[in-house]
Amino acid sequence: MLLLGLExxxxxxxxxxxxxxxxxxxLRSMIRRSQDxxxxxxxxxxxxxxxxxxxxxxxxxxxxxxxxxxxxxxDLDRVAVTQGPGLVGSLLTTFSASKAxxxxxxxxxxxxxxxxxxxxxxxxxxPDLEFPALVILVxxxxxxxxxxxxxxxxxxxxxxxxxxxxxAFDKTARMLNLGYPGGPxxxxxxxxxxxxxxxxxxxxxxxxxPSWSFSGLKTAMKLRIASDPGLDVAGPEDPRVQSxxxxxxxxxxxxxxxPLPDYAQAHRARSLVISGGVACNSELRSQAAKVAKRLGxxxxxxxxRLCTDNGAMIASAGALLPLPESPWSTNADSDxxx
Amino acid sequence: MILGIDSTTERLHLALVAGDRAWTRxxxxxxxxxxxxxxxxxxSELMAEAGAxxxxxxxxxxxxxPGGFTSLRIGVATAEGLALTGLPTWGFSAFELRAKALGExxxxxxxxxxxxxxxxxxxxxKWGGAALSxxxxxxxxxxxHHLGGLPWWAPQAFxxxxxxxxxxxxxxxxxxxxxxxxxxxxxxxxxxGQVPESPLVPFYLRETDAEVNFPAASTHLSxxxxxxxxx
Numbered sequence: 001m002l003l004l005g006l007e008x009x010x011x012x013x014x015x016x017x018x019x020x021x022x023x024x025x026x027l028r029s030m031i032r033r034s035q036d037x038x039x040x041x042x043x044x045x046x047x048x049x050x051x052x053x054x055x056x057x058x059x060x061x062x063x064x065x066x067x068x069x070x071x072x073x074x075d076l077d078r079v080a081v082t083q084g085p086g087l088v089g090s091l092l093t094t095f096s097a098s099k100a101x102x103x104x105x106x107x108x109x110x111x112x113x114x115x116x117x118x119x120x121x122x123x124x125x126x127p128d129l130e131f132p133a134l135v136i137l138v139x140x141x142x143x144x145x146x147x148x149x150x151x152x153x154x155x156x157x158x159x160x161x162x163x164x165x166x167x168a169f170d171k172t173a174r175m176l177n178l179g180y181p182g183g184p185x186x187x188x189x190x191x192x193x194x195x196x197x198x199x200x201x202x203x204x205x206x207x208x209x210p211s212w213s214f215s216g217l218k219t220a221m222k223l224r225i226a227s228d229p230g231l232d233v234a235g236p237e238d239p240r241v242q243s244x245x246x247x248x249x250x251x252x253x254x255x256x257x258x259p260l261p262d263y264a265q266a267h268r269a270r271s272l273v274i275s276g277g278v279a280c281n282s283e284l285r286s287q288a289a290k291v292a293k294r295l296g297x298x299x300x301x302x303x304x305r306l307c308t309d310n311g312a313m314i315a316s317a318g319a320l321l322p323l324p325e326s327p328w329s330t331n332a333d334s335d336x337x338x
Numbered sequence: 339m340i341l342g343i344d345s346t347t348e349r350l351h352l353a354l355v356a357g358d359r360a361w362t363r364x365x366x367x368x369x370x371x372x373x374x375x376x377x378x379x380x381x382s383e384l385m386a387e388a389g390a391x392x393x394x395x396x397x398x399x400x401x402x403x404p405g406g407f408t409s410l411r412i413g414v415a416t417a418e419g420l421a422l423t424g425l426p427t428w429g430f431s432a433f434e435l436r437a438k439a440l441g442e443x444x445x446x447x448x449x450x451x452x453x454x455x456x457x458x459x460x461x462x463x464k465w466g467g468a469a470l471s472x473x474x475x476x477x478x479x480x481x482x483h484h485l486g487g488l489p490w491w492a493p494q495a496f497x498x499x500x501x502x503x504x505x506x507x508x509x510x511x512x513x514x515x516x517x518x519x520x521x522x523x524x525x526x527x528x529x530x531g532q533v534p535e536s537p538l539v540p541f542y543l544r545e546t547d548a549e550v551n552f553p554a555a556s557t558h559l560s561x562x563x564x565x566x567x568x569x
């Protein structure tokens with residue numbers, strides 16, 4: 001089965017052609033147009049600008065993905081697109097275009113839950129993954145831990161109470177004047193540190209419910225930076241900045257992985273999937289490898305370009321989903337439930 | 339067979355034109371993204387009414403604004419999706435559509451067209467047989483002076499807010515919905531002979547709040563991302 005996958009739920013406009021084979025999905029082409037330069041000066045994504053830019057780019061991005069794969073519309077078997085959750089204006093651009101394209105070309109069409117997309121990004125490298133799996137989906141918008149029974153199933157175990165982990169990276173990069181987006185910049189800085197600064201203390205929750213919280217980490221980081229005059233403008237070459245970034249890297253990775261042993265035992269998990277933009281983080285990848293080995297879990301983290309939002313993961317998930325009964329009246333949903 | 343789409347208001351306007359024949363549909367859809375729910379099924383039904391399938395389409399003309407940001411994007415994105423199947427596309431402004439509707443109804447120019455700009459503002463453009471001024475955004479209170487005594491027309495939904503400032507609308511259209519559909523048909527016929535546009539660039543006539551609130555951080559924005567492409 002040959003699929004076209006489209007994704008524009010936030011600030012990446014991406015299209016990919018994926019071939020679903022008995023041995024798993026094969027990536028035939030992927031185009032991704034980032035809006036980092038557009039949103040950078042604002043320090044975060046501006047939803048209306050994101051939607052405006054997606055609309056101008058979706059035709060070119062899609063045509064380029066088809067051309068790079070050497071595929072014409074008539075060769076396709078299915079069109080898959082992100083239906084939600086996400087920024088509604090952004091979602092609706094590729095969502096509307098994909099429906100019109102599939103309708104005119106006579107192609108089956110399917111809307112995909114964005115988080116099922118992130119799970120299925122792992123299918124490219126580990127198509128034979130064994131379930132149940134623990135799945136951490138972590139980005140600038142999500143920090144969720146799920147139990148998956150299959151590639152099309154996600155059951156929430158715990159999530160952040162406030163900010164996503166990715167926000168801690170963006171905010172830190174902003175406070176240190178390192179640039180945008182923060183995740184890759186902080187990670188590069190951290191990798192050059194000789195040692196990590198003191199790690200941050202994990203939050204304790206009075207209600208005892210398992211969850212994460214990252215808003216306190218942002219505040220703690222702010223205080224730490226303020227306590228060291230000149231640090232905010234010292235720049236990425238400064239060893240103090242590097243060791244603070246490494247401290248953030250190690251803190252976030254250890255917090256994210258901490259609940260895994262208990263859940264792995266309780267759910268008799270066989271695998272661990274980590275996906276989403278923050279799954280590109282080098283410290284998280286290396287700590288996850290150690291934890292998975294210790295717990296006897298097979299680890300599946302997509303290659304970095306498949307961790308951030310992309311059309312390939314949407315096609316990969318779309319290949320496994322049932323087709324909707326009334327595709328053309330389907331609507332995008334900024335708060336789509338699993 | 340040319341498809342005409344106007345998703346810029348709370349009433350969706352569709353036309354299908356084949357030579358002398360035309361099929362039209364006006365659908366009240368409300369605000370926001372319910373256009374996404376209604377648009378493609380309505381196009382599909384209209385084609386069935388014309389006894390044709392999607393393969394019979396030969397081009398798409400879409401209204402690029404100004405109007406509701408999200409709703410106009412749904413129409414333009416739909417046209418962009420159809421363009422990917424090999425169809426030529428053309429854009430037209432909401433002013434041109436309304437001017438064409440008035441022309442089809444026999445209203446002689448020149449006249450002002452006033453569209454709801456939200457936030458106590460109106461989008462205005464002077465029309466005769468063609469646009470006679472730049473499209474502009476004007477504070478509602480400045481309209482009496484700006485219009486200079488020329489007749490004006492505004493969609494019915496905008497009348498209640500214009501009435502205290504300008505009095506009753508001097509140009510009457512007995513059936514606004516029907517006139518708009520006839521304008522859309524006329525526009526589709528006109529566009530066929532013209533050079534297609536790709537991609538279609540919206541005409542928002544209003545910048546994003548980010549640009550208003552952070553002008554210093556917005557110097558990198560292209561005109562297409564600011565107010566869109568003026569028509």
